[in-house]
Amino acid sequence: MSLVKKFATVASGTLMSRVFGFTREMLMASALGTGPIADAFNAAFRFPNTFRRLFAEGAFNAAFVPLFAKEIEANGLDGARRFSEEVFGVLFTVLLTLTILMEVSMPLIVRYVIAPGFVEDPMKFDNTVRMAIIMFPYLACMSLAAMMSGMLNSLHRYFAAAIAPVFLNVILIGVLAYAWYTGQDGRQVGYALSWGVMVSGLVQLAIVWIAVRNAGITIGFRLPHLTKNVKRLLVLALPAAVTGGITQINLLINTNIASAKSGAISSLAYADRIYQLPLGVVGIAVATVLLPELARALRSGNLKEASSLQNRSVEFTLFLTLPAAAALLVMSEPIVRMLYERGNFSPTSTHTVGNILAVYGLGLPAFVLIKAFLPGFFAREDTRTPMIFAAIAVAVNVSLALTLFPIMYETGIATAEIVAGWVNAILLFATLVWRGHWGRDIPLLTRIPRLFISAAIMAIGLHYAITWMGPALAPHAPLHTQAVAVLTLVILAMISYFALAFGTGGASLAMIRRNVKRGAKAAEATPTDAAP
Structure with a gap:
């Protein structure tokens, strides 16, 4: 399966999730409005969600995937199964202990960590504590699910x-629809959503567990034991958790x-939901697919292929x-x-969330x-360097957020987040280049300025449109009129941007065709590479 097709497979699932x-x-x-x-x-859900992305998605996608893939190549599926059982026993024990400690300490955590305000x-404080207690077991479910997902990605599924x-x-939409049908008040809706989050964790874990079994690996429970492989995983996972979850660290601090x-926490959450659509669809797809592909290329000593994978991924991400x-x-x-302004969501909330977005x-x-x-x-098993850069970005974010919040309020916090993000991205790229891990790619260097120009011209056209x-698009316009207008703007923007990008040479159909053909040949050589 080609890199483009793998991106599309992951992106389609992520896109569906974002639409729902x-x-x-x-x-x-x-x-609920703001x-x-x-x-x-939103404050209560931020806590388990932050831990999930920090220790589950970030750590396992960075540390577990390369080790699991290496175990498959060295010892086959039996060796990979044994490694998985070792990790599962330790992970389950740690999660169970962490959940109990957090549930007991939740009032103190909300008071001093999540939302001291x-x-x-x-x-509000009591509701936050109770909702966080209901939702926190979601972390355990999703951490185990992240492990299963890492296994599936390594198996090209x-x-x-x-x-x-x-x-x-889907579950939370069902909860909200039932609440609307039965006329529940805001407090009842909040608690029903909290239980919905908990149930969804169990459902998601069941889905990936079954998929792993169908892939030929059955995981049994083992008593926790720090084997050599588990120790190596922990050494890699700790800095990887910090690095992969940098956005979540910043969000947790900013929630505080x-x-x-x-209303500030809700305003940031509503803007973040929209912003997560392109970030999730493109970013998660690239990160999920690129890591095992890059690790495989480096293990085989194919540095040219590794360099091409990195350059094409950057080109793809910037293009979209x-x-x-x-x-x-x-x-x-x-x-x-169009999305939010109705019911308890006021025009003032629209203006605030729009500025953040x-x-x-x-x-x-x-x-x-x-x-x-x-x-x-991560593919080179270097998680320390990104962790240092992540710490620098956190320092930048906290300093700016504390400085700008009294002046710009929610918009100041959003500004701090994006400045910290750019600092982190620049440090990562500069280090890859300095170490010689990023090959010079003339087509990429010539296309990037053209993509920027195409996007800028599109933005100017959008402004006048x-x-x-x-x-x-006015507040008094009916919802269907606003929806048609926004959809029209999006379609016009897409047509103009793609026309400009391909017309100026910022994007190339020939390059995409070559990538697909190259991937198809690889798939023929390795039939198990295809996802089910």
Whole structure:
């Protein structure tokens, strides 16, 4: 299967999850707005979700995948199964202990870590604690699911791991629809959503567990034992967890700071949901597929192939994210109004969330590039260097957030996030080049400026088109009118950008065809490479 097709397989599942996620957020915005229950739920959900991405997705995609792939090559599926059972026994024990400790300590954690600003509102504080207690076991389920997903990706079976997250949004949409049908109040909705998160963790774990069994690996439980392979995994996973979860570290810190202002946490969460569509679809697809592919190329000593994989991945990410960034910058408010402005979500909330989203647009290329640069370190089992850069980025984020929040409020926090993201991306890229791990690619260097120019021209055209279509995008316009107008703008923007990108030479159909043909030949040589 070609790199493009693998990207598409993972991206399609992620896109489906994000589309359902939008539906969920639209229903949530209408039911809860940016009020105290919305703040409590988003703050409570941020905690297990941060741990999930920090220690599960970040650590296992970075550390577990190369070791698991190496075990397959050295000892076959039996060796990989034994390694998986060793890791599962340790991981399950750690997660069980962590869950018990966190559940008991939750009031202190909310007070001092998640949302110290809620202490002055006893009801909001109490709701946050209770919702976090209900949702925290989701972390254990998703951490084990991340391990299973890493196994599936190493076995070139991408679909189940990509489709499982959809069920979080499907279940929460069902909860919101039932709440609307039965006329539940905001507090009841918040608690129902919390239980929905917990149930979705179990469902997602079941999906990837079954997929792993179907792939020929049955994992039995072993008592935890620190074998040589497990120790190596832990050595790699700790810095990888910090590095892979840098965005989540920043978000958790920013949630803490934002809790001082009512509605700030919810506003950041609503903007983040929109921003996560291009980031998730492109960034997660690239990171998920690139790491095992790059590790395989390096193990075989094919440095030319490794360099090509990195360059093509950056080219692919910029080709898709630059227009998305430009569109978010120019048309953030119409997008937010169409998606959220109804029920308890006011025009003031639209303006606030729109400003945050526009700032996030400026950081989109940085966060996607980070996901493309990190495999260059992780595939070489270097997790220490990215961890250092991640720590620097966290310091930049915290310093700027504390400085800008009193002046710009939520927008200041968003600005701190994107500046930290660009600092991290630049440090990663410069180090890869300095170490000679990034091959010079003339086609890439000539295409990038053309892609920037194409996105800039598209943005200018969008600005004038929004002005011309003003009445259809106004707050008083019916929802279907706004939806048609936004969809029209998106289609026009896509047509103009792709025409400019291909017309200027920023993108090449011949290059894409060559990549597909090269991948097809590889698939023929390795029949098991195809995903089910």
